[in-house]
Amino acid sequence: MSVDFPRGWEITRATEAEYHHNKCSFNTAGMICDCNVLMRHPEMLDKCRFYGAGGEVLSESYDGTPASTEGYDALWLWFGLSRSAFCVLPRVMMHDMPDHWQERFAALMREWDEAWVSxxxxxxxxxxxxxxxxxxxxxxLLDYRHPDRLALASMRLRKGAGE
Ligand SMILES: [Zn+2]
Known part of the structure; x- marks a missing residue:
């Protein structure tokens, strides 16, 4: 994808529903366009630039290689349709994740701190x-020093399991 989701929505909404394919997700489910209106849009086809709201170029590759947006796309999809402006993770649950996961998370948070210095x-x-x-x-949920093992274990069971 070479437009971000807000830009994708702008392009989707800028075209009347009747000009989208009748099987386009915009027409069938009110989701972001998946027909040629968006897929063949010049910004979408421009693999060397990544466009944001208003058609602003957010990033650009100058050596002709496509600007990678896989990470952006994956993170956006992880938030899904929640409209959440934050990601809140309880510390007690984070410390109950595998040690390698905690190590990777800590590395990401150090990277975060280095990126946002002001x-x-x-x-x-x-x-x-x-x-x-x-x-x-x-x-x-609050007492990360004395984890409630039973409460934590119960959240690892699939809902409906064992009933
Ligand atoms: Zn469409």
């Missing part, structure tokens, strides 16, 4: 909700 002095607080209502954070 962050504004703002913070964030996590609020716990259940069925959309604010609730007190359960102790098993």
């Amino acid at each position: 962050q504004p002095d703002i913070g964030a607080r996590v609020q716990i909700t259940q069925h959309g209502q604010l609730v007190k954070a359960p102790s098993w």
Whole structure:
């Protein structure tokens, strides 16, 4: 892909539904276009530039090799349709992941810190909700020093398993 998802949506919406293929996901499911409207768009075909909102070139390769966006695409897809602006991971669960996973995560976070060296002095607080209502954070979620093994193990079971 050589446009980011916001740009893909701009291109999708800029063309009336009747001009999309009748089997295009935009027409059938309200999803981002997968017909020629987007697939044959000049920005989409330009494999050396990566376009963002308004057609702005976000990155460009000057040696003719395609600008890689596999990582961008994978991360975007991981967030899925959630519209989440943050990724929040409980520390107690992270420390319950395999040691190699923790090592890789720590390396990524060091890389993150090195990339964003001048962050504004703002913070964030996590609020716990259940069925959309604010609730007190359960102790098993906060107490990373004394992991509640039973609570952690129960989250590794597939829903419905063993019932
Ligand atoms: Zn389409």
